[in-house]
Amino acid sequence: MKLVLDDDQQLLAKTAAELVSRDDALKRLRRLRDEKNENGYSKEVYAKMAELGWTAIPFSTDQGGAGLGVAEMAVVLEALGRALTPEPLLSSVMLGGRSLALGRFSESSWLDGVIDGSKRVCLAYQEPGSRFDAHHVETSAEKTTNGYRITGEKVHVLDGSGADAYIVSARSSGDTAAAAGIDLFVVPTRVGGVEVAVQRRVDARNAAILRLERVELPATARLGASGEGAALLDSVIDGATAALCAEMLGSMSEAFDRTVEYMKERVQFGVPIGSFQALKHRAARVFVEIELARSAVMAAARALDAGDDRARALVSVAKAKCSEAFLLTANEAVQIHGGIGMTDEHDIGFFLKRARGAEMTFGDAAFHRQRFAALSGY
Amino acid sequence: MSDLESFRAETRSWLEKNAPSELRQKATDPDAIVWGGRRPTYVYPQSKRWLDVMRERGWTAPTWPKEYGGGGLSKVEAKVLAEEIFRLEMPPPLYGFGLQMIGPTLLQYGTEEQRTEHIPRIVRGEIRWCQGYSEPNAGSDLASLQTRAVRDGDHFVVNGQKVWTSYGNFSDWMFLLVRTDPDVKKQSGITFILLDLETEGVSVKPIKLISGASPFCETFFQDVRISVENVVSEINAGWTVAKALLGHERSMIGSVFGAGRRAKKRTDVLVETARRTLGEREGRIQDDVQRDRVAELLIDQACFELTVQRSHDGAKAGQKPGPESSIFKVYGTELNQRRHEAMQSMRGPSAVGWEGPGFSEEDLQQTRDWLRSRGNTIEGGTSEVQLNIIAKRVLGLPD
Ligand SMILES: Cc1cc2nc3c(=O)[nH]c(=O)nc-3n(C[C@H](O)[C@H](O)[C@H](O)COP(=O)(O)OP(=O)(O)OC[C@H]3O[C@@H](n4cnc5c(N)ncnc54)[C@H](O)[C@@H]3O)c2cc1C
Numbered sequence: 001m002k003l004v005l006d007d008d009q010q011l012l013a014k015t016a017a018e019l020v021s022r023d024d025a026l027k028r029l030r031r032l033r034d035e036k037n038e039n040g041y042s043k044e045v046y047a048k049m050a051e052l053g054w055t056a057i058p059f060s061t062d063q064g065g066a067g068l069g070v071a072e073m074a075v076v077l078e079a080l081g082r083a084l085t086p087e088p089l090l091s092s093v094m095l096g097g098r099s100l101a102l103g104r105f106s107e108s109s110w111l112d113g114v115i116d117g118s119k120r121v122c123l124a125y126q127e128p129g130s131r132f133d134a135h136h137v138e139t140s141a142e143k144t145t146n147g148y149r150i151t152g153e154k155v156h157v158l159d160g161s162g163a164d165a166y167i168v169s170a171r172s173s174g175d176t177a178a179a180a181g182i183d184l185f186v187v188p189t190r191v192g193g194v195e196v197a198v199q200r201r202v203d204a205r206n207a208a209i210l211r212l213e214r215v216e217l218p219a220t221a222r223l224g225a226s227g228e229g230a231a232l233l234d235s236v237i238d239g240a241t242a243a244l245c246a247e248m249l250g251s252m253s254e255a256f257d258r259t260v261e262y263m264k265e266r267v268q269f270g271v272p273i274g275s276f277q278a279l280k281h282r283a284a285r286v287f288v289e290i291e292l293a294r295s296a297v298m299a300a301a302r303a304l305d306a307g308d309d310r311a312r313a314l315v316s317v318a319k320a321k322c323s324e325a326f327l328l329t330a331n332e333a334v335q336i337h338g339g340i341g342m343t344d345e346h347d348i349g350f351f352l353k354r355a356r357g358a359e360m361t362f363g364d365a366a367f368h369r370q371r372f373a374a375l376s377g378y
Numbered sequence: 379m380s381d382l383e384s385f386r387a388e389t390r391s392w393l394e395k396n397a398p399s400e401l402r403q404k405a406t407d408p409d410a411i412v413w414g415g416r417r418p419t420y421v422y423p424q425s426k427r428w429l430d431v432m433r434e435r436g437w438t439a440p441t442w443p444k445e446y447g448g449g450g451l452s453k454v455e456a457k458v459l460a461e462e463i464f465r466l467e468m469p470p471p472l473y474g475f476g477l478q479m480i481g482p483t484l485l486q487y488g489t490e491e492q493r494t495e496h497i498p499r500i501v502r503g504e505i506r507w508c509q510g511y512s513e514p515n516a517g518s519d520l521a522s523l524q525t526r527a528v529r530d531g532d533h534f535v536v537n538g539q540k541v542w543t544s545y546g547n548f549s550d551w552m553f554l555l556v557r558t559d560p561d562v563k564k565q566s567g568i569t570f571i572l573l574d575l576e577t578e579g580v581s582v583k584p585i586k587l588i589s590g591a592s593p594f595c596e597t598f599f600q601d602v603r604i605s606v607e608n609v610v611s612e613i614n615a616g617w618t619v620a621k622a623l624l625g626h627e628r629s630m631i632g633s634v635f636g637a638g639r640r641a642k643k644r645t646d647v648l649v650e651t652a653r654r655t656l657g658e659r660e661g662r663i664q665d666d667v668q669r670d671r672v673a674e675l676l677i678d679q680a681c682f683e684l685t686v687q688r689s690h691d692g693a694k695a696g697q698k699p700g701p702e703s704s705i706f707k708v709y710g711t712e713l714n715q716r717r718h719e720a721m722q723s724m725r726g727p728s729a730v731g732w733e734g735p736g737f738s739e740e741d742l743q744q745t746r747d748w749l750r751s752r753g754n755t756i757e758g759g760t761s762e763v764q765l766n767i768i769a770k771r772v773l774g775l776p777d
Binding site: 321 | 649652653658661662663669670672673674676677678680681682684685687688691692695697705708709762764765766768769770772773774775776777
């Protein structure tokens with residue numbers, strides 16, 4: 001495992017950075033938020049991303065993908081994170097698409113649609129009572145003569161508003177928190193009994209509540225073999241977590257750069273505030289945390305791609321570190337901006353809000369410390 | 379077999395034959411550290427033999443040029459050697475400021491005569507070196523140092539005082555900074571010079587630390603005559619040399635504490651101590667608060683090691699050293715302190731042992747190690763100074 005970007009990855013980073021700098025994503029995010037737009041992203045920009053091949057990145061070439069990995073996805077998402085880009089790349093590719101691919105879903109048109117960007121598939125796994133435990137599943141999957149009948153409620157479905165289909169976790173047997181008895185199902189939005197409601201989050205990202213009332217599905221709607229659901233879910237969420245960490249890395253780097261810039265410009269007491277040592281040291285500490293986060297993100301992505309034994313533990317290292325580093329960066333950013341940092345008009349607040357949103361996605365730092373300890377055998 | 383594989387195979391069988399059995403599994407045992415010098419001491423008798431066989435091959439300084447007695451190995455070969463030594467959990471055969479600080483500096487800045495005189499003796503562990511930088515009134519503001527050197531023919535006459543000279547009382551030679559021109563900008567009047575501590579007029583007085591040990595000294599100079607041949611680089615150009623050496627020192631301190639092969643051992647000790655002192659259930663640390671603390675520490679440790687690795691991988695790929703290396707000293711040392719805080723906290727009342735009955739040997743050592751660790755963020759440039767450097771050099775913040 002080498003913790004450097006190879007030539008292709010550097011090129012990808014450059015392309016992504018160019019797109020991000022041409023496109024003022026933060027302005028779009030603000031506008032979509034103010035309009036209370038239900039999708040929370042621009043279809044044109046997403047189509048452009050698909051055209052660049054980003055929606056194909058982690059899928060094998062026989063599936064019609066680019067045959068690359070999480071490391072490449074991370075490069076792109078880091079660039080998108082810089083501008084808090086709201087397009088649903090992570091959810092559709094790393095959650096929806098990867099579930100379909102790993103679950104070997106028989107109807108290939110869905111994965112094809114994800115890969116060419118024409119369809120959006122979301123993962124609906126969280127429930128009101130599950131907090132960060134993906135194995136806490138109350139939604140039921142009742143066997144019927146032709147297939148399954150699903151009933152339950154999912155929340156925080158990322159980019160869930162306006163999706164074409166959902167991957168839903170449901171339980172056919174076992175206790176609420178047991179890994180055994182969970183299956184994943186593909187639920188197209190149009191089938192009867194599906195209701196989608198917008199969930200408004202502090203980071204203005206698209207999220208939805210999904211209510212399933214006696215939804216009838218054919219047996220072929222199940223992903224993978226029966227009982228494989230929990231393992232599938234774990235793999236998919238691990239990949240998406242590493243990808244999210246890369247996005248967080250981009251966002252915290254940008255919030256930090258903006259803050260350092262401000263420290264050089266803003267004058268008080270006749271000198272730039274960046275000359276005050278109390279602020280310098282805090283900035284230096286934030287810098288240290290971001291450097292550490294970067295190493296963790298690169299390692300987690302590469303370990304996943306290599307199928308390394310330590311991959312899961314490294315994902316927890318990355319998510320624990322990124323959750324805290326991003327919050328630290330954003331809190332310091334607002335503080336160092338002073339009063340202007342508290343205004344809605346200034347962009348820095350968007351980074352703080354996203355820090356919280358991202359922290360609470362796929363487990364916060366405390367959750368991942370626990371998981372890291374368990375995976376390390378203590 | 380590739381060259382590297384055969385190098386590994388030969389190294390392995392040579393080590394199997396030559397690495398003394400008494401020292402195996404002693405990689406992290408402080409008693410197994412050998413400093414060398416004119417008055418060498420060995421806690422384990424076989425340490426001498428280990429030093430002898432290794433220095434014959436130049437493997438006390440594996441990557442240094444053969445012409446000066448080094449091992450002449452490439453970086454990758456040296457890594458293989460280190461891995462094979464680690465496989466047997468052997469301690470390093472020799473340790474000290476000669477290998478870590480003045481040696482690399484002389485290879486970079488020394489004259490041919492200086493290299494031929496000093497490098498082979500460093501490799502062989504015949505001379506033990508100490509560092510004469512700090513003075514009572516020149517610590518963080520090192521460039522304000524006052525130890526005066528006045529030219530007298532082909533000698534300098536030195537008067538003044540150094541302080542915090544680690545192991546000054548056990549050392550043979552000192553590399554020191556002296557003021558040779560008091561009338562220019564403070565950085566421009568400093569000279570880097572080498573001194574045999576047996577020279578007349580040098581006296582050394584140990585200082586006792588809060589840990590009870592006396593690892594460092596005050597060093598006084600009264601009309602000490604040093605030949606100008608012992609100046610490293612140019613007269614009045616010592617500040618550049620001093621900073622280069624500090625670079626070696628800081629990355630050494632940072633990586634010693636935070637990462638490397640010993641880190642895994644320290645991780646195991648931490649988890650082991652937690653289980654033993656706080657109880658376990660099927661291997662799981664019972665106290666959830668302490669368990670969380672251990673996980674937090676080890677996650678940060680992992681991030682630090684990965685950053686060290688990233689820096690190495692970047693260098694191998696031909697990239698210039700990135701800003702990430704500036705964080706090693708400050709973060710590595712703080713990590714070590716946090717580890718000691720955690721170890722103390724787990725021990726509870728046993729953490730207060732100083733000597734005598736009622737405490738285990740390990741408790742007593744831990745108390746002293748904890749106290750010693752407080753110095754990590756002071757020695758080699760304080761954390762505050764490191765943060766100043768990051769703010770200025772990396773972030774470009776104004777003075
Ligand atoms: C265990 C140990 C071993 C050592 N070994 C050696 C040795 O072998 N040889 C040698 O020459 N020296 C050695 N030193 C000395 C060490 O390099 C100095 O102690 C160190 O550089 C700090 O200098 P000082 O002690 O004078 O503290 P000061 O410089 O007086 O600092 C006091 C406090 O003020 C802070 N401070 C100072 N300047 C600034 C600033 N600009 N901005 C913000 N804060 C500031 C410091 O961070 C510190 O907290 C050793 C020290 C220790 C603890």
